[in-house]
Amino acid sequence: MTSGDVKQLVWGAILLALAACVPLVANGYWMSIALTIAMFTVLSTSWALFSGPTHYISLATAAFFGVGGFLVGTGMSDYNTDYWTMVVIASLAGTVLAFLVGLATLRLSGVYFVIFTLGLAEMIRTLVSWIQNNFTGSRGLYVLTDLGEADIYIHLVLVAALVYLAGWWIARSRLGFAMRIIGNDEMVARHVGINTAFSKVILFTFSGFVASLVGALIAPRYTYIEPNGVFSPELSFIVVIMALLGGTGRLWGPIVGVIPFALLQEYINANYSNYSTLVLGIAFLVIVYFLPHGVLGRLEETWAKRRRSTW
Amino acid sequence: MDIIITGLLLGGTYALIAFGLNLQYGVARIMNLANGEMIVLGALAAFWIFVADAISPILTMLIVAPLSFFGNWLIYRFLLRPLVRRAKNQGQLEVDSILATFGMAFALVGIMVSIHGEYYTYSYLAEPFEILGETFALNRIVAFCFAVLIGAALWLWLYFTRTGMAVRAVSVSTEASGLVGINVPQLSAIAFGLGGAVTTMGGTLISTFITLDASVGVVFTMKALIIIIMGGVGDIRGAIVAALILGLVETAVARLIDPGLTLAAAYAIFVLILLFRPQGLFGRKPS
Amino acid sequence: MKLTKLFKSAAIGLSASMLAVSVQAADVIKIGAVAPKTGALGGGAVVTQWPNVELWSKQVNAAGGLDVGGKKMMVEIIEYDDKTNPGEHIKAAQRLAEVDKVDFIVAPYGTGFNLAAAPIYAKYNYPHIAVSAISDKMPELTARYSNLFFTLGNTTSFSESVVDILKDMRAAGTIGNRVAMVNVADAFGIELAEAARPRLKEAGFDIVYDKSYPLGTPDLSPIIKGAKESNPDAFVAWSYPPDTFALTEQAIIQDLDVKMYYTAVATCFPAFVGKFGSKINGVFGAGGVNQDSPDIQAYFKAHKDITGKDADGWASANTYVSLQILGQAIEGAGTLDRQAVIDYIKASSFDTIMGPISFEDQISNRFWTVGQWQDGKFRGVKSSQMAGAAPIVAKDGWN
Numbered sequence: 001m002t003s004g005d006v007k008q009l010v011w012g013a014i015l016l017a018l019a020a021c022v023p024l025v026a027n028g029y030w031m032s033i034a035l036t037i038a039m040f041t042v043l044s045t046s047w048a049l050f051s052g053p054t055h056y057i058s059l060a061t062a063a064f065f066g067v068g069g070f071l072v073g074t075g076m077s078d079y080n081t082d083y084w085t086m087v088v089i090a091s092l093a094g095t096v097l098a099f100l101v102g103l104a105t106l107r108l109s110g111v112y113f114v115i116f117t118l119g120l121a122e123m124i125r126t127l128v129s130w131i132q133n134n135f136t137g138s139r140g141l142y143v144l145t146d147l148g149e150a151d152i153y154i155h156l157v158l159v160a161a162l163v164y165l166a167g168w169w170i171a172r173s174r175l176g177f178a179m180r181i182i183g184n185d186e187m188v189a190r191h192v193g194i195n196t197a198f199s200k201v202i203l204f205t206f207s208g209f210v211a212s213l214v215g216a217l218i219a220p221r222y223t224y225i226e227p228n229g230v231f232s233p234e235l236s237f238i239v240v241i242m243a244l245l246g247g248t249g250r251l252w253g254p255i256v257g258v259i260p261f262a263l264l265q266e267y268i269n270a271n272y273s274n275y276s277t278l279v280l281g282i283a284f285l286v287i288v289y290f291l292p293h294g295v296l297g298r299l300e301e302t303w304a305k306r307r308r309s310t311w
Numbered sequence: 312m313d314i315i316i317t318g319l320l321l322g323g324t325y326a327l328i329a330f331g332l333n334l335q336y337g338v339a340r341i342m343n344l345a346n347g348e349m350i351v352l353g354a355l356a357a358f359w360i361f362v363a364d365a366i367s368p369i370l371t372m373l374i375v376a377p378l379s380f381f382g383n384w385l386i387y388r389f390l391l392r393p394l395v396r397r398a399k400n401q402g403q404l405e406v407d408s409i410l411a412t413f414g415m416a417f418a419l420v421g422i423m424v425s426i427h428g429e430y431y432t433y434s435y436l437a438e439p440f441e442i443l444g445e446t447f448a449l450n451r452i453v454a455f456c457f458a459v460l461i462g463a464a465l466w467l468w469l470y471f472t473r474t475g476m477a478v479r480a481v482s483v484s485t486e487a488s489g490l491v492g493i494n495v496p497q498l499s500a501i502a503f504g505l506g507g508a509v510t511t512m513g514g515t516l517i518s519t520f521i522t523l524d525a526s527v528g529v530v531f532t533m534k535a536l537i538i539i540i541m542g543g544v545g546d547i548r549g550a551i552v553a554a555l556i557l558g559l560v561e562t563a564v565a566r567l568i569d570p571g572l573t574l575a576a577a578y579a580i581f582v583l584i585l586l587f588r589p590q591g592l593f594g595r596k597p598s
Numbered sequence: 599m600k601l602t603k604l605f606k607s608a609a610i611g612l613s614a615s616m617l618a619v620s621v622q623a624a625d626v627i628k629i630g631a632v633a634p635k636t637g638a639l640g641g642g643a644v645v646t647q648w649p650n651v652e653l654w655s656k657q658v659n660a661a662g663g664l665d666v667g668g669k670k671m672m673v674e675i676i677e678y679d680d681k682t683n684p685g686e687h688i689k690a691a692q693r694l695a696e697v698d699k700v701d702f703i704v705a706p707y708g709t710g711f712n713l714a715a716a717p718i719y720a721k722y723n724y725p726h727i728a729v730s731a732i733s734d735k736m737p738e739l740t741a742r743y744s745n746l747f748f749t750l751g752n753t754t755s756f757s758e759s760v761v762d763i764l765k766d767m768r769a770a771g772t773i774g775n776r777v778a779m780v781n782v783a784d785a786f787g788i789e790l791a792e793a794a795r796p797r798l799k800e801a802g803f804d805i806v807y808d809k810s811y812p813l814g815t816p817d818l819s820p821i822i823k824g825a826k827e828s829n830p831d832a833f834v835a836w837s838y839p840p841d842t843f844a845l846t847e848q849a850i851i852q853d854l855d856v857k858m859y860y861t862a863v864a865t866c867f868p869a870f871v872g873k874f875g876s877k878i879n880g881v882f883g884a885g886g887v888n889q890d891s892p893d894i895q896a897y898f899k900a901h902k903d904i905t906g907k908d909a910d911g912w913a914s915a916n917t918y919v920s921l922q923i924l925g926q927a928i929e930g931a932g933t934l935d936r937q938a939v940i941d942y943i944k945a946s947s948f949d950t951i952m953g954p955i956s957f958e959d960q961i962s963n964r965f966w967t968v969g970q971w972q973d974g975k976f977r978g979v980k981s982s983q984m985a986g987a988a989p990i991v992a993k994d995g996w997n
Contacts (some may be wrong), residue, residue: 001918028721029696032689036408039685055402057409103347104582107589111342111405115540116585118533123578126812129783130571133791135808141785142713144737144742222684226785228813229684230636237344241413243405269686270693277636284414287409289393294751321817397687424636428644432843432873439851446814448819448851521816522843524641526682530814565820570811571783 004229008168023150031149037262039218043235044243044254045301046163046210049170050203051240052248057114059236060101063121064094064208066231068215070128073141073225083145095123095205102204106197109186118233125231141225149164155217163210167251174201203216217247245287246275247296256295313445314566315559320447323455324517324557326462326533329550331510331557337482337545338502341391341408345416346535347528348423349379353514354523355423358431367455368435372515376508383507387500389416393482397500416528423525435519441580454516455551461509461553469547478502482545543594552592558581625671627934628653628665629924630678630694631704632715637682642839643707644728645867646913649905650673651704654921656904664925667932674768676700684714684989691715695722701934702924704950705729709786716743723936725927725943727920730739730913732756732786734793740960745940747957751965751982756884757793759967759980760860763882763990764832765801766792771993773857778807778830780821780845784861790836790862806830832858838862842883843873848878850996856990858882866969876924880993885912886969888986889939893951911969911976919950953985 022034045059051058068090075086102119108116164218170176178199181189219225246257264283272279291298328350335343354377357368368506398404436450469475479496480488489495515521539558542549557577564576584592623721633647634640658664658802678699680687687706694700695718703719705728706712712731719726720743727747733739734753740746752966767773777798779789789809798805806828807978811821818841825833833856837847838905840859849859864870865883890892897918901909923943929935933944947956955962968980 027696028718029689029692032692036685037690041445057599104586108585109589110402110593111544112335112540112585112589112591115536116582118448119537119540119578119581119585122533123575126572126574126578130569130575130810133571133781133783133788134569145737164409187889216603219429222686222710222714223717224710224785226710228709228784232683234529234683237413244410267687269678269690272695275421275425276679277424277681278418281414281416281421284417285390285411288410288414290731317817317819317823324816371888374683419638422639428635428640429642430839430843430869432869434873434875436848437847437851439853446852450849520847522840526637526640527814527840562820563809565815565817566824570821570824571807571812571817572781573815574812 005172012161012164012168016164017158019160020154020157023153031153033262033266035149035156035221036068037259038153038160039197040215040239040242040258041255042156042160042163042214043211043239044246044258045160045251046207047239048243048248048251048254049163049167050200050207051243053176053183053252053264054200054203055183056105056109056200057240058115058117058204059240060098060117060121060208060234061239062213062231062233062236063117063124063209064098064282065215065235066096066121066125066227067097068212069219069222069225069230070141072216073143073230074132076143076293078136081146083143083220084263087213091209091213097207098205098208098212099201100285102201105204106200108240110154113154113171118236121231121233121236125227125233125282125286128231129227140303143219143223143225145220149221152217152221156214159210159213159217164251166206170203171251175202179203180310185186238280241284245291245294247294247300249296249300253294253296258287260295312443314562315508316442316445316447319555319563320451320558321562322555323458323515324451325534325538325557325586326459327454327513328517328535329508329542330465330547331461331506331508331513331555332500332532332535333539333542333545333547333550334478334506334509336539338478339387339391339499339506340395340404340485340502340538341387342405342412343503343506344409344412344532345419345528346412346510346575347418347532348419349383349510350514350531351423351523351525352419353379353511353516354431354518355427355525356441356511357515357518358433359427361433361435368515368519369453372457372512375515378514379511380386380508382504384500384504386415386507387503391497392500392502395496402412414434417533419524420528426525428525430522431518432522433518437520439525448520450519454519457516457573458513459511462547465509466547474498474501486579519532537578537581541591545589546593549593608816610863623962625669627666627671627928628674628675628676628698628700628701629702629704630676630691630698630700632678632680632687632690632694633704633707633711634682635679635736637680639682639708640679642864645704645869645907647704647707647908647917648677649901649919650914651677653901653904654918657900658925663861664850665929666934670718674917675704676875680706680711682708687711688714688718693923695719700724702936702939703926705731707731707918711844713739713906716746719743723801723940724918725936725940727923727943729916732789734789736961737959744960745936747943747960747962749920749955749962749965750794750913751967753789754984755965756793756967757790759971760796760834760882761801761803763796763860763968763980764798764803764858766990767832767858767992768803773831775802775804776806776828776830777803777834778825778828778835778856779805780825781810781834781836782813782841784813784838786863787836787838794836795835807972813840815841817854818844819848821845822852822854826852826854831857832856832860835859835861835862837861837990839867843870846870846874846878846881850874853996855995857906859993860968864910865971868908868910871974871976877996879973880971882968882970882979883911883976884968885910886966886981886984886987887911887915887976888952888984889975889977889988890986891951892954893953897951907933912966915952916965919948919952919955921957922949922950925966958986 071090072086075081243254247253340347394407439446543551630928663670781791817918844862860882862884966978
């Protein structure tokens with residue numbers, strides 16, 4: 001490890017420690033917002049671990065997230081298993097599913113990949129609904145725990161630490177190197193001897209694992225789990241959009257998109273509630289036109305300009 | 312037999328919603344996530360005009376088509392052209408168009424909700440019609456007939472007119488078309504406008520037999536995306552075949568296996584086709 | 599001089615009115631309301647919930663406000679659209695509590711949302727009078743949240759009432775034993791079908807067709823055709839608004855000849871009779887209302903006059919009742935202290951448009967379960983302890 005690496009690790013640790021202190025100062029309202037930000041940060045960053053370097057936009061996040069939440073709900077409601085056991089089972093299930101999906105998508109590229117992941121997520125949603133109807137037939141999935149928003153937030157911060165550490169390590173490893181080449185030109189990568197299939201599947205699986213873990217951890221927040229709620233495709237889109245807004249070029253890109261967007265969304269919902277959808281759409285359009293490479297892109301351009309101007 | 316006809320009727324509906332997106336994505340290269348909202352706009356127009364003046368949705372469709380063409384053309388010219396110009400490659404354009412049309416979709420939903428927040432319920436031609444001894448809904452049959460008409464008109468235009476040929480050329484390769492003197496920006500705008508018009512007409516027709524409301528657009532967008540990818544991007548035959556397959560599979564599963572699995576089966580077919588033919592049914596293999 | 603006098607009196611008048619305004623501004627009861635205006639449940643909430651919030655608050659303020667311990671206070675509604683998104687709803691609920699610092703809240707729309715928000719409202723001890731929340735876990739939930747009240751009934755009663763109607767009609771010789779049952783594959787539909795199945799079997803009915811369909815299925819004609827083929831005497835669908843409309847349209851087209859036809863949610867909507875007219879005479883639906891009660895008639899008229907919309911035949915009245923209860927509890931307790939209001943609700947009986955309502959262990963046992971369209975009006979026919987049930991009529995064709 002170089003001194004640069006050590007500096008990055010230290011910075012990361014400090015920021016995470018600060019994040020963990022939020023519950024000490026935030027009231028219920030800001031805690032809610034912080035929780036939402038934490039959730040989307042973890043989801044977007046882990047999404048970007050795969051989709052960032054490879055440029056394969058995956059819309060399958062909702063499938064893994066839903067599996068996490070749904071299994072926790074079913075396990076606790078129908079089989080009286082305790083929460084933490086279900087969290088482990090749910091994330092394992094999500095990982096296996098992500099592995100299979102990763103394998104399935106190996107031959108796809110471009111927009112075919114994107115829509116394939118979308119269709120797959122939808123298929124899982126309706127399948128789970130059907131299974132719930134015909135086999136578990138439960139009377140609504142109740143997740144009744146004593147976990148408050150602050151507790152869930154801390155869990156998510158821990159997962160965030162895991163994701164950032166993984167991302168940091170990957171970037172420095174052969175895997176990260178391989179992903180960058182794949183992203184630039186997959187044909188070249190294969191010719192140079194990189195096992196593109198292995199790399200893609202590993203990262204996709206990790207991404208899915210994190211998503212299902214988050215789904216499981218956040219289930220207590222909603223108390224009542226419905227397949228049509230936790231498998232909502234809207235979630236996949238929002239995760240992608242936040243990551244793209246922030247910029248996927250760097251590990252800390254997505255969070256730079258998540259925080260302003262979440263705050264903007266909150267501001268609009270609070271002040272223009274009756275027109276929130278419309279205003280949000282317009283805000284979106286403004287962002288797309290003035291931040292073509294995401295917030296990160298804009299920041300980097302500004303820094304580059306400043307550096308140039310000092311010469 | 313009954314299953315086949317019902318399946319075809321449903322497939323015709325699906326084809327309607329896919330035509331427009333096929334033009335917009337295949338030619339103008341815009342992944343229009345606001346496609347579903349165009350459908351709902353058509354439905355809203357039909358509902359409004361029918362409830363206020365008892366004018367048939369078929370007539371509304373004819374009024375709505377040129378309006379939608381013009382509106383979509385404007386959207387392409389002023390909102391989407393700048394993105395096309397600044398995109399350095401197709402991937403970048405896709406990302407940008409996804410984000411921009413997503414914003415448009417939100418904005419449109421917001422507008423429609425303030426116009427009419429409840430379900431668009433009205434009854435048009437909800438009568439039985441017999442084919443070969445089986446009863447079907449007249450409104451569905453009418454919608455199917457119009458879908459066929461629109462599809463045929465589109466096909467004729469694409470394959471038998473100069474502009475149509477130019478549009479097909481652009482869908483094969485933007486650069487090559489430019490090289491042979493085709494005005495790509497102008498044609499893309501026309502294709503986008505035409506795609507929007509067809510989509511809105513589809514929405515008007517669909518609203519005669521499905522109850523829609525302002526927020527349901529996203530469901531249709533997803534269906535349309537799945538159909539054009541399954542059929543292979545850029546080829547209108549692919550979209551039609553994929554739509555019909557989907558309609559037939561959904562109906563067959565609903566009657567023969569379990570209605571609870573209709574959507575799961577539809578997506579399963581989609582997934583299977585892509586696993587064995589990653590470029591869709593009629594798509595071109597990526598070079 | 600005259601001009602100076604004019605200025606002086608104007609100045610005094612202005613400052614007096616400003617003083618009055620500033621005093622008045624403090625005499626406002628802030629009530630928060632979060633429910634969908636867009637999203638999957640938006641269409642339903644816009645019919646059932648929002649108009650009643652508007653109606654009640656306008657009526658209260660027109661009468662000078664609520665009497666809180668001798669002081670008249672006007673009511674101010676702070677509303678947010680949760681876009682049918684539970685995460686959004688939770689944030690909005692927190693916003694109401696911490697930022698807007700509302701005194702009271704209107705319960706959310708939909709079982710899932712009432713449950714998601716319950717812990718938050720419990721934390722701030724808001725009286726949470728739930729309407730559109732149907733659950734069989736009510737005892738467990740009320741034990742957990744001592745501020746939570748249920749008013750619409752539970753899954754068991756809704757399914758039992760339908761089975762009771764089937765039994766009555768069979769006893770009268772109108773129908774036989776064959777029942778076709780379908781449900782939407784969503785928690786609501788699944789729970790009700792689950793509750794109905796054993797009861798139907800126990801009562802000796804033959805479930806000849808038993809299927810579910812995913813939420814958002816565009817073509818429900820296979821379901822109706824399948825049901826028709828099984829030759830049923832009765833058709834029961836545990837359905838949501840879009841499918842309620844779609845199934846009924848198909849039933850009309852296919853001429854599903856049953857003497858008993860039931861669809862669940864939205865059957866009682868004005869848009870239902872608006873779309874189908876006289877064809878749906880005799881159709882049963884979830885909910886019900888006593889059309890002959892003068893209180894209800896006055897309520898319907900006021901609803902139409904003030905909001906411009908027609909009330910539905912089920913949860914509209916219940917939503918209004920929940921607000922009446924809140925208002926009367928505030929006046930009865932004579933204070934804005936939330937615990938005092940909660941205690942008052944637990945202990946008292948309320949005079950509402952649905953008659954007297956009181957709570958046993960935070961649950962109200964007076965509610966309509968099934969209604970039927972009779973000559974253009976949706977009448978309650980089965981209930982738990984409600985008065986004024988209309989007699990049942992058999993369905994006679996679809997014209």
